[in-house]
Amino acid sequence: MNIGFIGIGKIATAVIEGLCSSEIEGAKLRISPRNEENSVRLAAKYLTVTRMESNQEVLDHSEIIVLALRPPQAEEVLRNLKFRKEHLIVSLIPLIKHDDLAAMTAPAGKVCRAIPLPPVVNHNCPIPLFNAPEIVVDIFNNLGQPLMVIDENQLHAIWTLTCLITPYYDLLQELSIWTTDHGVDKTIANQYIANLFQALSYTAQIADPIEFDELAKHAATPNGMNEQAGKAIRADGAHSAYREAADRILERFPKEL
Numbered sequence: 001m002n003i004g005f006i007g008i009g010k011i012a013t014a015v016i017e018g019l020c021s022s023e024i025e026g027a028k029l030r031i032s033p034r035n036e037e038n039s040v041r042l043a044a045k046y047l048t049v050t051r052m053e054s055n056q057e058v059l060d061h062s063e064i065i066v067l068a069l070r071p072p073q074a075e076e077v078l079r080n081l082k083f084r085k086e087h088l089i090v091s092l093i094p095l096i097k098h099d100d101l102a103a104m105t106a107p108a109g110k111v112c113r114a115i116p117l118p119p120v121v122n123h124n125c126p127i128p129l130f131n132a133p134e135i136v137v138d139i140f141n142n143l144g145q146p147l148m149v150i151d152e153n154q155l156h157a158i159w160t161l162t163c164l165i166t167p168y169y170d171l172l173q174e175l176s177i178w179t180t181d182h183g184v185d186k187t188i189a190n191q192y193i194a195n196l197f198q199a200l201s202y203t204a205q206i207a208d209p210i211e212f213d214e215l216a217k218h219a220a221t222p223n224g225m226n227e228q229a230g231k232a233i234r235a236d237g238a239h240s241a242y243r244e245a246a247d248r249i250l251e252r253f254p255k256e257l
């Protein structure tokens with residue numbers, strides 16, 4: 001199985017690192033020469049990674065093509081490449097829909113979309129997939145938990161959630177500052193904060209069904225501290241701020257016809 005990558009930036013690097021440190025068998029990775037620093041480093045580090053001379057060479061030596069370009073660059077790059085009918089395209093690009101990608105990569109036989117995130121390097125990341133054949137699901141199984149999404153509007157709503165990574169770590173940083181301001185050693189504070197949120201997420205993750213409102217109620221003893229904090233934070237508009245930010249991000253995605 002030859003997997004080609006066009007665009008070796010942050011996310012392609014994470015996917016390549018994740019695959020190369022996974023148990024995937026028989027995968028040869030052909031990568032484009034840009035970004036130079038990343039592609040040279042990856043090819044030097046892993047025997048199964050080959051840095052090709054050009055994007056076209058990647059296509060000529062691969063059947064599965066992962067597109068990890070930024071949206072403004074993608075169309076021009078793709079229109080200048082010669083795809084084959086046998087190509088299976090896996091696009092990680094958020095703002096270009098399936099049908100437009102299919103037009104840009106014609107006559108490639110199949111186009112699907114995927115949302116891996118940097119935690120794929122740890123093989124632990126939910127990976128929403130749209131229109132993905134079994135072989136793509138199998139590949140992403142090596143990087144985390146594939147999640148099939150049945151239409152592109154749903155894919156875009158889920159993609160919007162990926163924009164909460166920075167606000168999430170910002171929140172943890174704010175809590176870290178608050179905790180250290182109250183005299184706690186920074187290492188202890190950060191270990192506690194990271195592990196607390198991990199433990200709470202794990203409890204939700206293994207619940208069946210997953211009902212966040214039940215988990216919130218369960219922790220909120222009447223007149224207790226969780227109830228007090230929950231009410232105060234909601235009343236101050238923190239939840240509305242998250243919803244409004246998500247609404248603005250979703251507006252950037254193309255709409256279903």
Ligand SMILES: NC(=O)c1ccc[n+]([C@@H]2O[C@H](COP(=O)([O-])OP(=O)(O)OC[C@H]3O[C@@H](n4cnc5c(N)ncnc54)[C@H](OP(=O)(O)O)[C@@H]3O)[C@@H](O)[C@H]2O)c1
Binds near residue numbers: 010055094
């Ligand atoms: N970062 C994430 O967590 C994440 C997650 C899911 C999806 N995505 C999506 O994946 C795409 C890439 O994101 P990223 O964060 O990896 O961005 P990035 O770090 O900017 O990577 C884009 C890469 O494309 C390369 N490139 C530019 N023109 C090229 C060309 N003509 N031929 C080959 N490569 C070229 C750039 O190389 P140079 O450095 O040489 O210009 C750069 O390495 C975006 O559409 C993004 O929205 C990102």
